[in-house]
Amino acid sequence: MAFLMAGVMALSACGSNDNEEGASPSTGTPASESPSNSSSASPSASPSDSPSPAASEVKLTKVSQVTNWFAEPEHGGQYAALSKGFYEEAGLDMTIQSGGPGISSTQIVASGKAEFGMGQADEILLARESGIPLVAVAAIFQKNPQGIMYHKGKYKDISELNGHKVYVGSGVAYWEYLKKAYKLDKVEEMKYTGSLANFVADPEAATQIYVTSEPFTMQQEGVDVEYFLNYDLGYKQYGNILYTTEDYLEKHPDIVKAYVEASIKGWNYYKDNSEEINKVMQEKNPDLKLEAMAYGAQAQEPLIYGGDAEANGVGYMSKEIWEGLQKQLVDIGILKSAEPIDQAFTNEFLPAK
Template sequence: MLTKDLSGKRYKLGALSVMLAVVLSISACGSGGNNSASTNGGSTSESSSTTTEPAAPSSSDSTTTTETKLTAVTQVTNWFAEPEHGGQYAAVSKGFYKEAGLDMTLQSGGPGISSTQIVASGKAEFGMGSADEILLARQNGIPLVAIAAIFQKNPQGIMFHKGKYKDLSELNGKKVYVGSGSAYWEYLKKAYKLDSVQELKYTGSLANFVADPESATQIYVTSEPFTMQQQGVEVEYFLNYDLGYKQYGNILYTTEDYIKNHADIVKAYVEASIKGWMYYKDNTEEINKVMQEKNPDLKLESMAYGAKAQEPLIYGGDAEANGVGYMTPEIWESLQKQLVDIGMLKKADPISSVFTNDFLPAKS
């Protein structure tokens, strides 16, 4: 779950606390295997055309035409429209979902909105989240399955003032603004022996970080560094993935039940989404303007920075050889082991049920 303060900065709450809240709220709900396309009230959404498309006339003189109905589906993102969702909005804007037979509604995430909860309750077919959220959800009885990893490297990181630190262990004794209970932070504290760090609650504001040159703060590398650049504050950052917490980001997921009953729709959704991400790579300015209509608070300059910063995280790594969205069992198993080691997972279940590459398009 993400949340946002009035200044427009975003931050991520601890995945464990999110999962506990989800479990409580859906304890009376099913596994989300129906075909509902309803949305959560209060959030913005974008839909592809809801009209049906006539088929080409037959060779006869008959004026009768047949209509191909689009299948209505909903995907919940993990925040308001931003570059991290560029491929999804491109797929709507350019008609890729419609071409795949889908009437797609993109429902924005935001304060108080959990995509895992909405998908698990059957109010949306697809969601977007991080790898640790998928594992924690499954432990708590929510049978989510990752069907594509948009980010090969999750864009979460730790930012500090330029030149201050060369190793994360140097943060001992310093103030660090971070969401309590975050899985990645629990891992980093243990891995880097941060036993005397001054852990302070991250509120979304960077004012305290700016005022204290010895401090550090959690960030998305696609966002906060640009904010600091605009304020003339020189910063550097560690990417959590490079620190050893290797997890995928902006994972597209659905439920086991939905895959079982609607594999053709899942494949159409994934292929159209990946097509959108390939389009966004070369047409960011066009799609950023589309997203800004949905999220006017986010300036085009900031979106341009984010799109550039996330390129190697999306299109690099295993995606170079295997295509956008590709996942490996090694990454999933390593993350699962880390969550077990820090006590956030009780045990390591077979990873084969957690993710699948079966719906990804063949790499050309």
């Protein structure tokens, strides 16, 4: 199981203990115990008809969320909700902690150092089996943007990767699925380091990617590429899941609802105002150019706002998709057993469509 958890940590490389956004830093203390909170300070609190100036000030609930990488278009709705004041309107004093290599958002949320996290659907199931009771409260990506990139025209079927180098993270769940489903038993697995230099140098190589990012990098370098989207290859999992713990959800359902609704409002805003919010995110991640952000925002649009989100709204999750993913993880031995899937996710806090 050690290599599996290594995969979880690699996939969960999100968040840090350094505060990046918000009016004041998160203390890591549950919101209900924060000195700034009281029973009258819930997100739904409202002033009386004729309040005094002091009484009309609604106290905000301090919370923080951990994203799964440095600020980028995949987080656009979260930053939109922060910069446009949607979290504040919902009664939340929000801090966004950006992720980075080797940082586990699941551990940060499980320890109470952040109330909310962002990760992949398989991470939620793996964490739960490991005794970390996370609950998904929204799925930003209907189709996960993870994929396998190759040089243009080289492959028509993923099974043709046999006999060639593939740069991929060790123990990554989707790769274990693809190997079994497509009999990739002759692939030369190479350690993925984040660098694309070896891929570029070898016209027969392939590499793991986010379809919202690396293809743009290759375009800038004049390298023609194509890719397989893992979701379309049968590994159907949601991406950029927003989650919290069972305990926090049970004790603070009003805060969870305020967080989810404000986040979804942010994503609906980002769809038509990505250029504005990309500039906000670039202040936090200056290494990512606006041109790359524009590419990512366009590439991810059908993955976020398409599929079930068209009828049910951004963030919606299907029991069928969750059960299918769980069964795949059990079949390839990554999960030992299938728990009742209803415990792993809920649509209860999504805004009414």
